Each structure stands twice: as C-alpha cells, then as structure tokens.
Amino acid sequence: MDSRVSEKRVTPAASETETKQIDIRGQICPSSLLATLKEINDLQGELTRKALKLSILTDNRDATATIPAAAEKMGYSVSVTREGGHYAITIEK
Amino acid sequence: MNGQALWIVFAASLPLGLVAGFIMHRSDFCLAGAFRDLFLFRERHMLRVLMLAVVVSMVLFEAARQLRLLSPYPFPILASPSVANLVGGFLFGVGMVLAGGCVVGTLYKMGAGSALSGVAFIGLIAGSGIYAEIHPWWAGLARKGSFLEGRITLPQALDMEPTWLVVSLAIFSVYFFFRWARTGQWTRRAHASGYMQPWVAGIVLAILGLASYMMVGMPFGITTAYAKAAAYAEDLVVPAHVGASSYFQAVPLKYVVPLTGTYIEGGAAPAFDAIAAIQFPVIIGIIAGSGWSAFRLGEWRPRLDLPPRQYGMALAGGILLALASRMTPGCNVWHILGGLPILALQSLFFLCGLFPGTAAGSFILRRVLNG
Numbered sequence: 001m002d003s004r005v006s007e008k009r010v011t012p013a014a015s016e017t018e019t020k021q022i023d024i025r026g027q028i029c030p031s032s033l034l035a036t037l038k039e040i041n042d043l044q045g046e047l048t049r050k051a052l053k054l055s056i057l058t059d060n061r062d063a064t065a066t067i068p069a070a071a072e073k074m075g076y077s078v079s080v081t082r083e084g085g086h087y088a089i090t091i092e093k
Numbered sequence: 094m095n096g097q098a099l100w101i102v103f104a105a106s107l108p109l110g111l112v113a114g115f116i117m118h119r120s121d122f123c124l125a126g127a128f129r130d131l132f133l134f135r136e137r138h139m140l141r142v143l144m145l146a147v148v149v150s151m152v153l154f155e156a157a158r159q160l161r162l163l164s165p166y167p168f169p170i171l172a173s174p175s176v177a178n179l180v181g182g183f184l185f186g187v188g189m190v191l192a193g194g195c196v197v198g199t200l201y202k203m204g205a206g207s208a209l210s211g212v213a214f215i216g217l218i219a220g221s222g223i224y225a226e227i228h229p230w231w232a233g234l235a236r237k238g239s240f241l242e243g244r245i246t247l248p249q250a251l252d253m254e255p256t257w258l259v260v261s262l263a264i265f266s267v268y269f270f271f272r273w274a275r276t277g278q279w280t281r282r283a284h285a286s287g288y289m290q291p292w293v294a295g296i297v298l299a300i301l302g303l304a305s306y307m308m309v310g311m312p313f314g315i316t317t318a319y320a321k322a323a324a325y326a327e328d329l330v331v332p333a334h335v336g337a338s339s340y341f342q343a344v345p346l347k348y349v350v351p352l353t354g355t356y357i358e359g360g361a362a363p364a365f366d367a368i369a370a371i372q373f374p375v376i377i378g379i380i381a382g383s384g385w386s387a388f389r390l391g392e393w394r395p396r397l398d399l400p401p402r403q404y405g406m407a408l409a410g411g412i413l414l415a416l417a418s419r420m421t422p423g424c425n426v427w428h429i430l431g432g433l434p435i436l437a438l439q440s441l442f443f444l445c446g447l448f449p450g451t452a453a454g455s456f457i458l459r460r461v462l463n464g
Contacts, residue, residue: 026209026399027209031462034463061285061288062121062283064283066134085392
C-alpha cells in the first residue's frame with residue numbers, strides 16, 4: 001500500500017494482543033477496503049495466532065459495510081465503533 | 094428570453110439537488126463504486142440498487158407519459174446514437190474510477206469534505222475547458238459515426254409504442270427483485286450513523302428524476318454546467334477566445350420548459366441561460382445537501398495530508414471525466430437514471446462503453462494504489 005498509510009502498533013499492558021492501526025481517513029475509494037484486504041493477507045499468521053488485531057480508521061461510510069462483510073467472510077470477527085467524525089473498524093480472530 | 098422563467102426553473106431545481114445530495118451522503122450512493130466494485134471485488138449490491146432505480150424510473154416515466162405529464166418526450170439534448178456514445182462511455186468509466194466518483198459522486202463527496210473530490214472537481218472544470226478546444230474535431234467525428242437518423246429511443250428504432258417494452262422489462266426485473274428480496278440481498282449491514290439503505294435512496298432518486306422531468310422537462314443532467322464554469326473562468330482572462338469558440342457559443346438546448354410554458358434556450362456560454370438555471374442549482378444543491386448531512390452527523394472533517402499520487406489520480410480522473418462527458422455527451426446519471434428509463438439509444442451505447450471502461454479504470458487504480 002502507499003507509504004502514506006500511517007501505521008501504529010500499540011501493545012496494551014493488560015493484554016498480549018498487539019493492535020496495528022491503519023489510518024486511511026480521507027483517501028480515495030476504495031483504498032480502505034483494498035488496504036484492509038492487503039493487511040489481512042500480509043498479517044494472516046499473526047492474526048490467526050491472536051497475536052495481533054487490526055484497527056482501521058476510515059471516514060468512508062460505505063467502508064463500514066464493505067470491510068466488515070469482507071473480513072467476516074474470511075472468518076474474522078469485526079466490530080465498528082464511531083470515534084468523533086470517523087469510524088474505527090477492529091478486525092481479529 | 095424570459096428572465097423570470099429562468100429564476101422559477103432555478104428555484105424549482107434547487108430543492109431537488111438538496112434532497113439528492115442529502116440522501117446520497119446518507120446512503121453513500123456511489124455510482125462509480127457500483128460499477129468499479131464489480132470488477133475489483135465481485136460485489137454486485139449497488140448494481141442491483143441501480144437496476145432498481147432504473148426500473149422504477151422507467152415505470153414512473155412511462156406512467157407520466159401516458160398521463161401526458163412529460164413534455165417534451167424524448168427529452169431535449171438526446172439525439173440519434175453514435176459511436177461517440179460508446180467511446181465516451183468507455184473513457185467515462187476509466188475517469189470515474191480514477192476520480193473516485195462520477196460527476197455527481199464527486200459533488201456529494203466534495204460537499205461532505207473530501208479534498209480528493211475537490212481536486213477531481215477542479216479537474217472536471219479544467220477538462221471541460223480542454224474539450225472546448227477539441228470540439229470542432231470531435232463533433233465532426235461524432236457526426237460521421239452517427240446512425241439511425243431521427244431515431245432517439247429503442248421503441249422509435251423498432252417502430253413501436255414504448256409501453257409493452259417497458260411493461261415486459263419491468264415484469265422481467267420484478268422477478269429478480271423478489272428473488273433478491275427473499276435472499277435478503279437488498280439490505281446492507283452498514284455501521285455508519287444516520288445510514289440510509291441504498292435501495293431507499295435509489296427509489297427517492299427515481300422520484301426526484303421524475304419531478305425534474307415534469308418540472309424542467311428533463312431528468313438530472315449537470316455536465317454542461319461544468320463547461321459553463323470553465324467558460325466563466327476563461328472569460329475573465331481571454332474573453333475573445335471564449336467569444337470565438339464554436340463550443341462555448343453553441344446553443345444545444347432550445348425548448349419550451351413545462352413549468353412555465355415559456356421558450357428557453359442555453360449552452361455553455363458564460364451567461365445566465367437555461368443550462369445555468371437548470372444545472373447550477375442541482376450542483377449547488379447536491380454539494381450543500383451532502384455538506385449539511387455530514388455536518389449534522391459531525392462527519393465534516395476534511396483531511397489534506399493524503400498521498401500525492403492520489404491527488405494526481407483524482408485530478409487526471411476529473412479531467413478525463415469531463416472530456417468523456419462532453420464527447421459522449423452526458424454523464425452516467427443523465428444516461429443511467431434519465432436516458433435508460435426511456436430506452437434512449439445513446440444511453441444504451443454509453444452503458445456498453447461504461448462497463449469495459451470501468452474494468453480498465455479498476456486495473457489502473459489497483460496498479461497506482463499498490464505501486
């Protein structure tokens with residue numbers, strides 16, 4: 001994906017699962033879904049071992065339907081929360 | 094020309110644009126995405142919604158025609174088909190994928206605060222200005238490529254009344270609509286706040302299209318207004334050039350507007366005419382309606398720090414969209430929600446070009462985003 005996709009890894013003290021955050025706010029459609037699918041493929045191992053969660057930040061309203069649908073089809077559990085003016089989509093096994 | 098009639102037309106078109114912009118933002122009604130996602134993700138949900146909107150429009154338009162509420166029929170600017178419709182449709186498909194939205198999608202996304210759609214919008218105006226320069230050459234080719242002289246719709250070409258064709262197509266479609274309803278394929282599980290189901294938006298857009306047709310004599314069309322915006326901009330710098338341009342000075346729209354019963358005319362020239370009175374309020378309405386929706390939801394947060402190549406792609410896409418809209422002529426909303434429901438031949442050819450164009454655009458998009 002593009003070098004500007006900002007990535008942040010956070011390891012919360014209370015849990016062993018790392019969260020990788022991908023910020024795609026403002027980007028051209030369908031960057032959100034393309035980026036998410038690529039990350040899921042690249043990090044399949046870590047996600048399956050439950051060592052990692054993905055958190056996608058998007059302001060694309062359509063992506064709140066397409067990303068969960070695609071990830072659920074691949075066997076992941078997905079939750080969407082609204083954060084201010086955008087949405088955070090969390091993907092985990 | 095009657096100045097008062099123009100302002101009445103303006104005032105009637107504005108609320109249609111406002112409602113369209115509002116519901117397009119709520120449902121994220123992206124027509125470019127409908128075609129693009131078929132090629133990128135094998136996703137057909139929005140194409141089904143579009144088919145619903147076309148069939149509902151087709152039935153509404155035909156019912157209104159029977160009740161003698163549609164005048165003129167077919168609506169103005171449509172002409173006999175040309176190979177130009179096919180070529181324009183193809184380029185339009187490439188352009189809308191690169192721009193991240195079609196000429197209407199760009200408006201509601203820009204209204205909701207998308208910087209990239211703002212750049213695509215500038216590209217649309219620039220591209221319309223570029224088209225004016227190549228118009229004499231292209232218009233000559235389009236004339237040579239035209240056929241079925243005097244026949245505008247499929248029923249006209251087949252020498253038949255539209256009714257039976259419309260009824261058969263509607264029955265055929267309703268069978269699929271029920272099948273999709275039984276398998277729960279109309280509802281989209283979105284988590285966006287204030288979300289409107291796209292199928293509801295599709296039906297509302299069909300009703301707005303009918304309202305537009307009954308009041309101003311044609312369904313939604315906005316692309317000549319982009320050329321007019323380019324003409325206004327050029328007129329500030331090179332007025333003599335605008336005055337000598339065969340495209341800017343042409344007057345393609347001449348008709349009696351149903352709302353006031355007055356004769357009005359218009360084109361791309363930098364003046365307040367029929368095109369300005371019909372199309373500018375729709376453009377302003379869609380931007381404002383969508384902006385208002387996003388603002389009310391607290392989602393109006395423009396972001397500028399985006400990958401430069403996406404800005405480049407949006408600009409190129411906007412320019413290409415404008416060129417394609419003028420070469421066709423018309424945009425996807427004009428053809429899919431306006432021309433297709435009355436089975437206009439130009440619109441059918443446009444659609445035949447649009448599918449392969451979108452496939453090509455999707456291929457380029459994937460390369461640019463991944464490269």
